[in-house]
Amino acid sequence: MDSSEHESEAGSKRKKATILAVSFSLLMATILLILILLWYKRKKKKLKHREDFELPLFPLATITRATNNFSLNNKIGEGGFGPVYKGVLEEGQEIAVKRRSRTSMQGLDEYTNEVIYIAKLQHRNLVKLLGCCIQGEEKMLIYEYMPNNSLDSYIFDQTKNKLLDWPKRFHIINGIARGLLYLHQDSRLRIIHRDLKASNVLLDIEMNPKISDFGMARSVTGNEMGAKTRKVVGTHGYMSPEYAVDGMFSVKSDVFSFGVLVLEIVSGKKNRGFSHQDHNLNLLGHAWKLYKEDRSLELADEQLAYSCNISQVLRSIQVGLLCVQQHPNDRPSMFTVVQMLANESLLPKAKEPGFFTERNVYDEGKSGSQTRSSKNEVTITLLDPR
Incomplete structure (x- = not known):
């Protein structure tokens, strides 16, 4: 082979090697740059989270x-x-x-x-x-630290509920209402709690209520009322019909939960698991039955006999029933609720509540039917989630 051809082939190899080296270097530099950008972005995100949290980190x-x-x-x-x-x-x-x-x-x-x-x-x-x-x-x-623990440890306890006279209970109802109003309307973020219940209301040394546990909360922006989720979270007995059935949550979902809570505070009874000797209705159904028969005062906890303000008790029961109405649009906003609790103006008539249920307990001694039903079976007027 001619020496010029050898030189040409060697030069071509050197040129290819140079191109490969430069390409590899550029590739490594690009990868390194991407890694640096990702690290910087992650660090910036962490710093932003810390700024958002505005919270100290405890060792x-x-x-x-x-x-x-x-x-x-x-x-x-x-x-x-x-x-x-x-x-x-x-x-x-x-x-x-x-x-x-x-x-x-x-x-x-x-x-x-x-x-x-x-x-x-x-x-x-x-x-x-x-x-x-x-x-x-x-x-x-x-x-x-909340020295008086949670609300449920008082209102559902046969001994400790004696410590909650009517003025304290009405104070707690109003405090929860103001807390929800802040979440829905006055806070930097419009927050839907989604798990309001007696065990998520804590009591400080002066029995002031404080809403807790925001692990399930969601924020909405602008005039947005709510959203839809595939994963329904919350507690049976407090969930609104549209949320439990269709996954639709809004500020009116919290209003429903608040209504249940009000009726529990007034009665000292749990909505879920409520029983009565004269019928098989749940607490919402019982409250509705008494309301229609103009006997709402009978819903009040017997411990309130010597401390209750009758007009406040009746107003609280009616507000509770207004909050648990079947359709979200029929329920008042928390702004309206706070106003209704604070003055003596005439309240609108309540409609039938959502999840108004009657348990169908079979009594063999009163029926010759061969159809069997367990004590866990429920006949549903609207719908009862399990």
Whole structure:
């Protein structure tokens, strides 16, 4: 082969090697640049989250010492997220520590959800989130400590419910209403709680109510009333018909839950599991029956006999029934609810409530029919979720 051909082939190989080297270098530089951009974006997102949270991060060691290493003696409750412990910080401040259980069905989404929403909410009728603790597998939320625990521990307890006279109960009803009004209308974010119930209302030393547990909350923007979800969350007995059946939630879903809660506070009875010797209606059905017969005062807890303001009790029952009406458009807004509770103006007539049910319990002694029914079977006037 001619020497010029050798030189030409060698030059071609060098040129190819140079092109490959440059291409590889460019590829590596591009990959490195992408990695740097991703790292920067992630870091910026974390910083933005911290700015959004505006919350201190507690070291795990601090929380461990405060709760005496999560001692059973310090445990004050447990929910879907996990156990709750009472703690005392070194400076003497009492705290409640909500610690995510490893077996909890509520994960990082619910944890982040609660931190984002409640960190931006400040109202005397909402529980205050002091900070959080994230270290390894540990995820905790640090709240102000509520010495009187939750509302359900009082109104459904045959001994402790005596401590809640009518003025205290009416004060609690009004406080919950103002807290919801803030969430729906006056807060930086328009929040739909989606899990309002007696166990999610905490009581401070002066028995002021504070709405808690925002793990299921959702925000809506502008004039948006609500949304639809495939995953229905909440508690049976408090969920509105449109939410339980179709997954449609809105501020009016919270209004329904509030109405149930009002009737529970007045009566001292749970909506779910309610029983009466004269019929098989649930609490909403019982309240509606008494209302139609102009006997609403009979719904009131017998513990209120010596402390009740009759006009306030009757007004609260009617407001509760207005809040649990079947159609969302028939329910008042929380702004209207607060006004109705605060003055003596004439209230509109309530319509039949949603989930107005009657249990069909078979009594063999009174019927010759061979049809059997268990005590768990329900005849539904509208619809009853399980």
